Amino acid sequence: MPVDWRGRHSTSLNVDDQTDQARFAEVFLPHLVDAFRLARWIAGNRADAEDIVQEASLRAFKGIRTFSGGSTRAWTLTIVRNASYSWLAKNRPSAVVLTEDLDQRAREEMERGAEDGDVPTPEAALIAKMEAEEVRNAVATLPLLFREILVLREIHDLDYRSIAEIIQVPIGTVMSRLARARKLIFATLRESAR
Amino acid sequence: MSVSEQDELVLNAYLDGELGPIEAARFEQRLAKEPELAAEVDARRVLRDCLRSGLAEDVPSDDLRRRIMAVVGSAEVHKTRPWARSWSSMAASFLVGALLGGGLIFGALNDQSQQDVASQVVSAHIRALMAPQSFDVASSDRHTVKPWFAGKLPFAPKVIDLSTQGFPLVGARIDVIGLEPVASLVYSKGKHQISVMEMPNPRGLSTQLTQHAEQGYQALSWSDGKITYWVVSDAAVEELKTFVGLFQAAAS
Numbered sequence: 001m002p003v004d005w006r007g008r009h010s011t012s013l014n015v016d017d018q019t020d021q022a023r024f025a026e027v028f029l030p031h032l033v034d035a036f037r038l039a040r041w042i043a044g045n046r047a048d049a050e051d052i053v054q055e056a057s058l059r060a061f062k063g064i065r066t067f068s069g070g071s072t073r074a075w076t077l078t079i080v081r082n083a084s085y086s087w088l089a090k091n092r093p094s095a096v097v098l099t100e101d102l103d104q105r106a107r108e109e110m111e112r113g114a115e116d117g118d119v120p121t122p123e124a125a126l127i128a129k130m131e132a133e134e135v136r137n138a139v140a141t142l143p144l145l146f147r148e149i150l151v152l153r154e155i156h157d158l159d160y161r162s163i164a165e166i167i168q169v170p171i172g173t174v175m176s177r178l179a180r181a182r183k184l185i186f187a188t189l190r191e192s193a194r
Numbered sequence: 195m196s197v198s199e200q201d202e203l204v205l206n207a208y209l210d211g212e213l214g215p216i217e218a219a220r221f222e223q224r225l226a227k228e229p230e231l232a233a234e235v236d237a238r239r240v241l242r243d244c245l246r247s248g249l250a251e252d253v254p255s256d257d258l259r260r261r262i263m264a265v266v267g268s269a270e271v272h273k274t275r276p277w278a279r280s281w282s283s284m285a286a287s288f289l290v291g292a293l294l295g296g297g298l299i300f301g302a303l304n305d306q307s308q309q310d311v312a313s314q315v316v317s318a319h320i321r322a323l324m325a326p327q328s329f330d331v332a333s334s335d336r337h338t339v340k341p342w343f344a345g346k347l348p349f350a351p352k353v354i355d356l357s358t359q360g361f362p363l364v365g366a367r368i369d370v371i372g373l374e375p376v377a378s379l380v381y382s383k384g385k386h387q388i389s390v391m392e393m394p395n396p397r398g399l400s401t402q403l404t405q406h407a408e409q410g411y412q413a414l415s416w417s418d419g420k421i422t423y424w425v426v427s428d429a430a431v432e433e434l435k436t437f438v439g440l441f442q443a444a445a446s
Contacts, residue, residue: 021266021267024266025373026373029259029262029373030370030373030374030375032254032258032259032262033253033254033348036252036253036254036258037249037252037253040252046254046255049254050254050255050257050258050261053254053258053262054258054261054262054265057262057265057266058265058266061265061266122233122236122237123233123234123237123240123241124233124236124237124239124240126237127237127240127241127244128240130244132243132244132247132248133248135241135244135245136244136245136248139245150245151245153210154241154242154245154246155245155246155249155252155345157345157346159210159211159212160207160210160212175203175206175207176203178206178210179202179203179206182206182238182241183202185241186237186241
């Protein structure tokens with residue numbers, strides 16, 4: 001197996017002998033469904049997601065020579081994430097809130113959720129009573145950073161290391177943010193079940 | 195919620211399969227004793243199931259692939275070295291050609307492209323046999339195998355148990371055929387292995403059984419209109435036809 005200059009194993013591509021189209025077809029295209037799902041969860045609808053993935057595919061194609069081994073899936077999703085953020089910044093600047101600080105309302109929900117200890121509806125029972133679609137809709141209202149990490153973990157089934165690579169934060173941040181995201185979705189669901 | 199912040203990180207890591215075996219075993223002992231902790235894990239599992247339940251519909255349109263190929267096709271191409279150009283451009287034009295039709299590659303196939311798919315299917319089978327284990331999930335229980343595919347594929351494959359008819363299911367894996375992920379079921383017959391690959395058939399035409407031979411392997415294919423099936427093995431053709439008959443009967 002070829003080893004690149006970083007000493008990592010590269011994929012089966014013999015990089016010098018391929019056209020950019022062939023590389024693109026091997027690196028980006030197999031992850032089209034994953035790419036679409038990430039963009040759809042970030043943008044919130046299918047049409048915008050397809051525009052984003054199209055833009056991401058052009059970026060990936062132009063940058064295909066920067067792919068130097070490692071996970072093609074993480075590489076692809078990183079580009080799709082960046083393209084999604086550019087798209088949001090251009091089309092919905094107010095949606096790009098890149099902070100983990102919660103607004104007043106979300107903080108109150110979290111606090112109230114914590115006080116519910118004396119009237120315990122276990123979250124599992126709470127969700128079981130809801131339609132799956134309701135739950136997904138609630139996730140769609142989460143702040144961007146929390147929604148994104150939940151989607152990468154649950155929809156894309158990525159491990160912490162890959163998530164850290166894609167969203168470019170340390171693993172410790174992945175852990176704490178994911179824990180908060182799950183808590184926050186339970187608080188949101190409690191609120192809507194009230 | 196009376197779970198400490200530290201416990202919460204651990205229970206999330208446990209749920210996400212990020213704990214080492216020793217830590218995980220230790221945590222499971224705690225779960226057995228601490229119902230509150232177990233309820234928290236449970237809730238997160240239910241949330242996961244909910245999020246994953248709509249995955250089959252969460253796929254892009256065929257149009258997206260066409261748009262992408264149009265964009266990429268018209269983008270500027272880097273120069274390749276002259277000696278590399280001839281065969282690689284041929285390979286690229288095959289790839290681009292195959293992709294232009296999107297998922298249509300599995301639709302009404304002409305003989306040539308069906309032969310291409312047959313070669314890919316046989317290669318995937320051989321590659322699997324070369325690995326230490328020819329499947330990613332080992333199970334003879336279709337109720338284990340079917341959920342294993344959920345979330346890995348944009349469609350729900352048929353998983354059929356033929357152990358009472360002499361073809362036990364041994365496991366499953368994902369192959370990539372025509373750059374699309376497909377479901378592969380692995381059955382055994384004596385010393386032979388049989389791979390059944392299932393891929394969506396967007397054209398919706400059902401087709402009769404066709405037979406290809408490649409490098410000593412038999413590849414049999416048919417389509418029921420929704421799914422195109424390929425059965426690959428080095429077992430005797432008669433045996434494979436029996437298998438196909440049983441599979442078709444159970445699948446319909």
